[in-house]
Structure formats: structure tokens, C-alpha cells
Amino acid sequence: MKVLIGLKQLIGVLLLFIVLTTSAQNDGFSTFSEDSIVKKSQSANSSEFDEFSESEEFSGDNEFNSDEFESDEFSGGDAEFSEFSEGDVTLEKPPVSYNRAYWALAILLYTILAGIFVRFNFTRKLRPLFLLATLVILGFYRGGPGIISSLQNTYLYIIGFNDKWQTIILFLGLLPITYFFGKVFCGWACYLGAIQEFLYIGKVKILQTEKAQKVMRIIRIVIFAILIIQLTVAKMILWNKIGPFKVAINLFSPNITGYILLAVLLISSLFIHRPFCKMVCPAGLVFGWISKIPGASILGIDNTKCTGCKTCSTSCKINAITRDNKVSKLDNQECIMCGDCMSSCNVKTIKTRRNGKKHKEKIVLKGIKNLNIK
Numbered sequence: 001m002k003v004l005i006g007l008k009q010l011i012g013v014l015l016l017f018i019v020l021t022t023s024a025q026n027d028g029f030s031t032f033s034e035d036s037i038v039k040k041s042q043s044a045n046s047s048e049f050d051e052f053s054e055s056e057e058f059s060g061d062n063e064f065n066s067d068e069f070e071s072d073e074f075s076g077g078d079a080e081f082s083e084f085s086e087g088d089v090t091l092e093k094p095p096v097s098y099n100r101a102y103w104a105l106a107i108l109l110y111t112i113l114a115g116i117f118v119r120f121n122f123t124r125k126l127r128p129l130f131l132l133a134t135l136v137i138l139g140f141y142r143g144g145p146g147i148i149s150s151l152q153n154t155y156l157y158i159i160g161f162n163d164k165w166q167t168i169i170l171f172l173g174l175l176p177i178t179y180f181f182g183k184v185f186c187g188w189a190c191y192l193g194a195i196q197e198f199l200y201i202g203k204v205k206i207l208q209t210e211k212a213q214k215v216m217r218i219i220r221i222v223i224f225a226i227l228i229i230q231l232t233v234a235k236m237i238l239w240n241k242i243g244p245f246k247v248a249i250n251l252f253s254p255n256i257t258g259y260i261l262l263a264v265l266l267i268s269s270l271f272i273h274r275p276f277c278k279m280v281c282p283a284g285l286v287f288g289w290i291s292k293i294p295g296a297s298i299l300g301i302d303n304t305k306c307t308g309c310k311t312c313s314t315s316c317k318i319n320a321i322t323r324d325n326k327v328s329k330l331d332n333q334e335c336i337m338c339g340d341c342m343s344s345c346n347v348k349t350i351k352t353r354r355n356g357k358k359h360k361e362k363i364v365l366k367g368i369k370n371l372n373i374k
Contacts, residue, residue, distance in 0.1 A: 097166075103142065104150070104169040107189060108177060110134075114188035115181025115337070119352055124339040127187070131194040139191035143249055147171060147190060147283040152237050155228065161235040171283065178287045182297040182352065186277065186284050187318075187336035192245055193277050199269040202317070206271055210322040210329060216279045217333070224282040244276075273317040277336070288333035291361040298332040298361055299341070300353035306365055307347060313365075315344035321365070328365040 114130055117123035138146075150171035156162035174185050186193055207216065230238060240246060244261040247253040253262070268275040277284050291298050299320075312330075313323040320334035321341060332355075342350050353359045 101166040101169055104166070104173065107138070107170060108173040111174065111177055111185045111189045112181065115177065115184040118181075118184055118188070118337050118339045118342075121343055124343055127338060130188045131197060134189050134191045135194040135198070139195065139245075139249060146192065146245075147174065147185070148192075148239065148243075148281070149237065151283050151286070152227070152231060152239065155231050156235065156237070159232065159235075174283075174287070175290065178290045179293065179296050182291070182299070182332075182337040183284065183287045183335060184337040186287065187338040192281070193274055193336070195245065195248060196265070196269040196274045196276055199266065200273050200317070201270050202273070204271045208319055208322065210324050213278075213319055213322060213331065213334060217285075219279045220281065220285050223280055224285050227282055273319070274336075278318070278334070284336075291332040291335070291355060294355055296355045296361075297352055298355050298359060299330060299335055299337075299350055300359035301330070301351075301363065301365055302349045303366055305347050305349040308366060309346065311344050311346060312341040312350060315340040330363050330365060332361040 110130075114127075117126060117130075147170060150167060150169070153162050153164065153167035154171045157165070157168050162168075178185065207213075227239075242253075242255065242257045242261060244258065244265040247258040247262040248265070253259050265276060272278070290296055308328075310323050310328060313321040313328040317340065318334060318336050318338065320332065320336070321328055321330045323329075337352075342348075355361055
């Protein structure tokens with residue numbers, strides 16, 4: 001009962017943040033749309049000006065938002081901002097804003113701090129606070145910048161259809177951080193993951209087996225391939241049109257698809273730990289590939305100390321550690337460095353290690369053979 005009360009209080013606080021943030025952002029967009037349009041001549045037709053400023057294509061909610069109000073998954077503000085003129089009306093290119101770059105750098109530092117905290121038993125207990133702060137500040141207050149948008153912008157930058165270097169800092173910065181600290185961003189600093197994790201009740205457990213994890217990864221690879229094809233062909237970001245997290249934060253979707261995807265996300269998050277992360281998220285997929293690189297930070301064990309119990313697999317909600325036929329297996333591609341298995345391990349043999357000959361990204365937790373414990 002106390003848990004339910006606490007959950008209701010949390011939801012109430014989050015809804016309050018949603019209302020306040022949506023109102024603040026709308027005010028910001030309105031100010032921008034009014035100030036960015038100027039007349040070049042006093043003889044301009046006033047009705048023509050009104051028609052231009054109110055059109056959907058150039059409204060404050062479209063892809064021509066400035067960096068100050070770019071919100072990644074929640075807007076199409078990643079398009080190139082260019083000077084536009086029609087008759088006597090001109091939309092001029094604003095000065096470069098470093099706001100998104102500052103936020104990205106702050107998130108990177110935040111992730112490094114989390115990467116240090118996960119290595120110690122005492123500081124690992126702070127992870128719920130990290131996630132809550134991430135959800136409130138980056139989610140409801142800032143509305144981004146987010147990792148999925150940064151990944152897409154990085155690809156567009158590579159193929160020459162994005163010249164905003166501010167939009168690629170987050171994704172590129174997380175690549176070396178993931179190499180040295182593991183997928184700690186996913187487990188500690190991603191507000192998309194935080195939303196799902198706070199919804200998870202864990203009463204009914206489905207898709208727990210090793211085979212299920214492989215199937216979900218295949219689905220994620222297929223979605224990733226489709227995303228790359230879409231970016232290559234369309235040369236623009238379309239994810240923001242249907243993203244369920246956009247609808248969750250803004251309580252609005254321009255189409256029915258957004259509401260449907262939101263419903264799927266909310267319902268599945270109740271029974272599957274981070275379903276979006278496991279079956280859709282392209283960034284998590286790329287970060288998982290980094291665990292294959294020699295020297296990358298991964299979780300490893302000392303099989304001379306492991307007793308072969310199932311404590312770690314039971315504590316691993318993301319199912320990076322699965323248990324089939326009384327054998328536990330650890331797949332670092334799926335590990336989000338939450339640290340739960342390290343805290344629960346009775347013999348403290350699960351630790352962060354380096355990928356190499358002694359420790360691989362995929363291992364079997366066999367246990368001490370002479371004890372015959374499975």
C-alpha cells in the first residue's frame with residue numbers, strides 16, 4: 001500500500017512538471033515565431049504577412065526551431081536553419097546557439113560520474129535518484145536532448161545532410177564513455193529508460209529466457225536497419241512524428257499512431273523491464289556492440305569463486321543474465337551496468353573487468369565444479 005501511495009505521489013509530481021514544462025515551451029516557441037519574421041518593406045501586404053506567419057510549415061512547432069528550444073525526440077529542430085525569403089518577408093538565420101552543446105557535455109559528465117558510482121556498493125544505491133533526476137530534468141523540464149536524436153543526427157552529419165555539430169556531441173561522446181565504463185548511460189542517465197523502469201511492476205514475468213533475448217535483439221537490429229534506410233532515403237528525421245516518449249511528455253500527438261505507440265509502451269513496460277530498450281532502441285544496440293571491442297569495460301566473474309547460484313540472474317531485471325536449464329549466462333551486450341548483480345552476489349565475484357582472453361562479453365556462470373552446484 002505504501003508503495004502504491006508513493007507511486008501515485010510520484011505520478012502527481014511528474015504530471016505537474018509536464019504541465020509547467022509544456023506551458024513554458026509553448027511560450028518560448030511563440031516568442032520565437034513572432035521575433036524571427038521581419039518585413040523588408042513598409043509596403044508589404046499585411047494579410048500576406050499573416051498568412052505566412054500562421055502557416056503550418058513555418059509555425060513555432062515545426063522543424064525550424066532554434067537550438068535554444070530543440071528538444072530532440074520531441075521536435076524536428078534538427079533540420080538545417082537557412083535564410084528564407086518570399087516577397088517582402090524574410091526568415092533569417094539566427095546566431096549559433098551553444099545551448100544544446102552545453103547540455104550534452106553536462107550529460108556526458110553526469111554519465112562519467114555514474115560510471116564511477118557503479119563500481120562501489122554504497123554509491124550503487126544512488127541509482128534510483130540518478131534516474132529520477134534524469135527523468136525530471138532531462139525529460140519533463142528539458143524534453144531532451146536525447147540519445148536517439150543525436151544518433152540520427154550523427155548519421156545525417158556523416159552523409160552530409162546535417163551541419164549542426166551541437167547535435168552529434170552526445171552520441172559521439174558516449175562511445176568512448178561506454179568503452180571505458182560500459183553501458184552506464186543506459187542504466188543511470190537515460191530518461192527514456194527511466195520512464196519504463198519506474199512503470200515496471202514485475203509481478204508477471206514474460207520473455208525471460210535466453211531465446212527471448214535473442215529474438216528481441218533481432219527485432220532491434222531490423223528496426224535499426226529500417227531507421228538507417230529511412231535516414232538515407234528521406235535525409236531527415238521522422239521519428240519525432242510518432243515517438244511515444246514525445247506523447248508521454250507533451251500529452252499530445254499530431255496523429256493516432258503516437259497514441260497507439262504510447263499505449264503499447266505503457267502497457268508493455270508494466271510487465272517487461274524496459275521493453276523499448278530491449279526491442280527498439282538503436283542507441284542501446286550500438287552501445288552493446290562496443291562490449292565486443294577488446295579492452296572494453298564489461299562485467300566478468302571469477303569462476304573459481306562463483307558458487308553457481310541463481311542470485312545474479314534473479315536480480316538482473318534487464319535479463320542480461322538469463323537462466324536456462326539451471327545454468328546462468330551473462331551477455332554484456334544487454335547489460336546496462338545497473339549494478340544489481342554486483343550488489344546481490346554473495347561472494348562478490350561479479351565485477352567490472354576488461355574484455356580480453358580471460359573475460360569475454362558472453363560468459364557462462366558455471367560455479368565451482370567440485371561443489372556441483374547449478
